[in-house]
Amino acid sequence: MRTQAILILVLLLSACGGKPPEPPAATNGKGGGATVALAAAAIEKRERVVDITGSLLPWREATVAIEADGRVVALGADLGSAVKSGAVIARLASEDYEFKVRQAEVEFKAAEADLARISALADKSMATRQQADDAARRVDVARVTLDTAKKKLADTELKAPFDAVVAKRLVNEGEYLRTGSTIFHLAQVSPLKFRGEVPERYAPLVKSGIPVTVTPASAPGTTAKGTIRRVGPLIAADNRSFPIEAEVPNVDLKIKSGTFAACRILLPGSEEVVAIPEKALVTFAGTDKVFVFENGKIKERLVTVADRRAGKVLLAQGLSAGEQVVVSASESLYDGMVAAPRAE
Secondary structure, three states: OHHHHHHHHHHHHHHOOOOOOOOOOOOOOOOOOEEEEEEEOEEEEEEEEEEEEEEEEEEEEEEEEOOOOEEEEEEOOOOOOEEOOOOEEEEEOOHHHHHHHHHHHHHHHHHHHHHHHHHHHHHOOOOOHHHHHHHHHHHHHHHHHHHHHHHHHHOOEEEOOOOEEEEEEOOOOOOEEOOOOEEEEEEEEEEEEEEEEEEHHHOOOOOOOOEEEEEEOOOOOOOEEEEEEEEOOOOEOOOOEEEEEEEEOOOOOOOOOOOEEEEEEEEEEEEEEEEEEHHHOEEEOOEEEEEEEEOOEEEEEEOEEEEEEOOEEEEEEOOOOOOEEEOOOOOOOOOOOEEEEEOO
16 A cells, blocks of 8 residues: 555656655665765876985984093083084193103103214214114104103093084083093084985885985974985894985084984886875874775775875875775765765
């Protein structure tokens, strides 16, 4: 009887110029289906790049020590100070060392005078050749003693081995130090050194001299152009990657050493990637995904984003060219949902 009633209603509507009701949307047993707008994933070419993360470190570091005993009478730098190569950054009391130099000079001059006198006598056969040789050896010993005294005097001054900033000051004025006592920890921060790990699949392409772009976490919006200088020869078994070091200019010292950084390596040639409209990408809790329309159902697919450009997202993996992705609102979509395509 119910079927007959529906048929009668349809006939009456047709006679009155009405249209029969459209069939309900497909259901999946969980509250109904959806109509979705779709777009096909396409292949595009882009520059071949590798995105990695790492740290920006001092180009070189050194913990410098004094090479003499004595009391610190002056410090030429402090924490954060910029120092030039060869600049005196610490000085010990030098009076005792100056006295030893003067003493060695006197002994050296006396040895030279003895040698001259004995050599003259030997020429007249009034001194033996052995006496002349002994006098010559005394001159040599006196010369070494004088040179050693001068070096120890020079060692009372500590000089910066390269242009750097003072990362640590380890002593104070007035302290008595022994030979080998460390005074400063120096770091060269212009340029900086980016150190990171590159996946092994790029090993044949990554070489010294390739340009990089570095974005430091401590300076948002700042980028720096650099160049790979060193490539590690071994691939680590635990993460299947190899280390690189790149030289990154830091002339104005805006970038702090030690900061975390992202690095983009520009490799030669180009590569093909899958491109989708930006509105097809869904990011939740740090995970990127898309909804694929397949055989009348929605399939959730995790993807890896390689790059973004002009309203498009370039994917490194997770999707193939030609697959249909949902580009309409996707907040209510879920894996396995029944759906039907619609034009947009």
